Amino acid sequence: MGEGTAGTVRCELLGPLRALRDGAEIPLGPPKQRAVLAVLLLQEGRTLSYDGLVEAVWGGAPPVHVRNLVQKYVSGLRRALGDGVLLEWTGTGYRLTGAVIGDLADRRLLVDEALAARDTGEVRRAVELARRAEELWRGDFAEGLRAPWLAAERLRWAEKRLTVLEARLEGEIALGRSFEYVHELVRLVATHPLRERLAELLMLALCRLGRPSDALSAYEGTRQRLAEAMGADPGPALRSLHARVLRQDPELLPSPSPVVPVG
The missing domain is CATH 1.10.10.10 (Winged helix-like DNA-binding domain superfamily/Winged helix DNA-binding domain)
Structure with a gap:
């Protein structure tokens, strides 16, 4: 910019x-x-x-x-x-x-363009715009400054940053890039163990890689952490995905490799 x-x-x-x-x-x-x-x-x-x-x-x-x-x-x-x-x-x-x-204005423009691209089905463009918005970050919001109001803003912007990251990773999975990003999702789930959307994306990526048992293990880990930390069950979206994995929903399976004719 x-x-x-x-x-x-x-x-x-x-x-x-x-x-x-x-x-x-x-x-x-x-x-x-x-x-x-x-x-x-x-x-x-x-x-x-x-x-x-x-x-x-x-x-x-x-x-x-x-x-x-x-x-x-x-x-x-x-x-x-x-x-x-x-x-x-x-x-x-x-x-x-x-x-x-300047960087907040640049980010706002990129995120708005990414949302517009997503809404019109331009997943690849949306992912690229979201990636460019992420690249503007050089650290935490107002990093190193100690002030009560800035501490609250830092939390708010950390949430906004994660939301855009989740949207980008959803797009990456939709583009067939689960293999490239599954390890990043494992790291993010470990960093944010109670964030259900990240667990959901990890489960989806694992299913796309033909690893439904690992997806079920990821769900169980999240369920246990939520129960221990908050005395709560996973929310509807995560429970729904868990049920789809259990019944082997065909939409969660890896895309079949194209058949190459011989001779």
Whole structure:
């Protein structure tokens, strides 16, 4: 995706926060100053009250001299970001304009295009677009910045990231690529042991590889983990797939290899 017009400050949050002007990275100062910037960027041009900023960055127990710290960090950001970026006090709060969160905008465009392609049956294009959206990630959301509001955003974006990954892997399986991705699914299920959609995709990939007994074992492992951690049974989608595996649903079987005539 593009860097934007010349002189525009492009910020990125799909990993450690960074800001770039004409491709050159801008030093953003100490961690709390960077956290202030991240919080203000995510307002997308809306005004954030002083109390709201303090709560977002420090939580319910800010340091005694927090007002001085806010003023210090705002001044530091104004110097760092330079001309073309306006960080102003509006009378009711702080507002940041003139800086774009480039990677979030790029991701939103790619995901929207992937969804549109999926809805029109263009599975291969949808998978490629979803892969490009994943490649924008450089780490966790706003990685390394400690602030209560950013911690909550980090969880929200981790969920969004996983949802897109699941959609891509579903497409990969539909394209006949179970062999290439079954090991990734095994790793993801181990990393997210209570996430039923990943277990479902792993079971589907195993069935496509002619391994229904392994698919049943994957189901049983997920069922046991859910029972132990939450006292719950798998949801309807996973139970339905389990039933289809048990009755050897032909749609779950590997596609037959083409017969090559001899002679």
